[in-house]
Amino acid sequence: MILSRTSQYAVQAMIYMATQEPGQPILNKDVAARLNVPAPYLAKILQSLAKGNLLESFRGRLGGFCLRPEGLRTSLMDILVLTEGPTFTKNCLLGLKQCSKETACPLHFRWVPVKERIIELLNETTLDKLSEAVKSGKYRLADVPLRLFPELDAVA
Amino acid sequence: MILSRTSQYAVQAMIYMATQEPGQPILNKDVAARLNVPAPYLAKILQSLAKGNLLESFRGRLGGFCLRPEGLRTSLMDILVLTEGPTFTKNCLLGLKQCSKETACPLHFRWVPVKERIIELLNETTLDKLSEAVKSGKYRLADVPLRLFPELDAVA
C-alpha cells in the first residue's frame, strides 16, 4: 500500500541486522536466507544502505555487513528516505507538482493531518524497539517461520 | 507516496466529473485537456471506472462519460479499490503474506491505528465534498492554472 518491495526488504534486513551481535559482520546470503528474499537483489539493497551510512560493509574473509555503532537509533524514516528518495513524504496525494497551504489540491487539508501521523510513526519507530520486538519471539520478520531453517539458528 | 499515477488520474477525473452538470456526458478529451494528462491513457482509466459502475458511458455523437445518478456519494475508497485492487488497504507494510493480530510483523500494532485513520479518510471523503471544494475556486485539481486554458471555460 505504501512501500516498494525494495523498501520492504531494506526494513526487514535492517531489523534483522539489529537483532544480531553488534560489530559482528553478517553475510548477505545469510540475511537473504533468513528473510527468504533473492540474495543478489538484497546485496544491492545492502550496498546502498552502506553507501547511505546506515550499514558498514567489510570485504574479504570475515567480511559482511553490520550496523554502524549508533545503528540502533536508526528510524524507519532514515531507511525509507534512502530507499524511496528524499521527497518520500513530501508529495501531493494527487500528484500535483505544486500543492501547499497556498495552492492546495482538494484533498490537501484532509490528507495533511493523516500524513503527519504517518511521519510521526516513521520517525519514532527505531531499530532498537523493533529488534527487541523480534527478539521477544512474538513477531515475525519474514513469511516463513523460523523453524523451517534450523540450520540458521546457530548463525543467529 | 501512496497512489499510482493511474489512481491519481482516476481521482482527479472523478472529481472533475462531479463538478459538471449531472447527466450531461463529458468527452474524454475534454477531461484530459482539463487535467493535462494523456488522453488515450485517461480513456483506459475512464473505461475501467465505467466497468466498475462508477461512471456511465455513451457512445457516438453526444456521447461521453458522466457520473451515475448517485455518483456524488462515491468515496475515494470506492475509486481506489477499483484502481489499486481490492486488497488496497489490506496488505502488511513489510509485505508479509500473513500478518494479523495472531501472526504479526513487528510494525503491525504500530501501523494498524494509522492505517485506520487512512481508511477512515478514504471512506468519508466523497465526491460531493470534493467537488464543492473545487467549485469554490479555492482548490486546484491539476498542475496548470485554469487561466492558461481560457478556451475550456466554456466547456466547464
Place this chain on the structure above:
DNA sequence: AAAAAATAGGATAAAAAGGTATAGAATGAA
C-alpha cells in the same frame, strides 16, 4: 605469494506500470 571468501559494480533479463496506436462498434445527424 597464492587461494579462498566476501563485497562492489556493471551488464543484462524479466515483470509491471505507464503510455500509444489502431481497428471496431454504437450513436446521432445530414
Place this chain on the structure above:
DNA sequence: TTCATTCTATACCTTTTTATCCTATTTTTT
C-alpha cells in the same frame, strides 16, 4: 444511407522496478 463522432477492445511500445549474472577488487588465511 452515409458520415463524423465517440466509446470499446486489443495489441503494442516505453520506462521503471525487480531480479540475475558475471567479473572485478578487497581482505584474510595458508
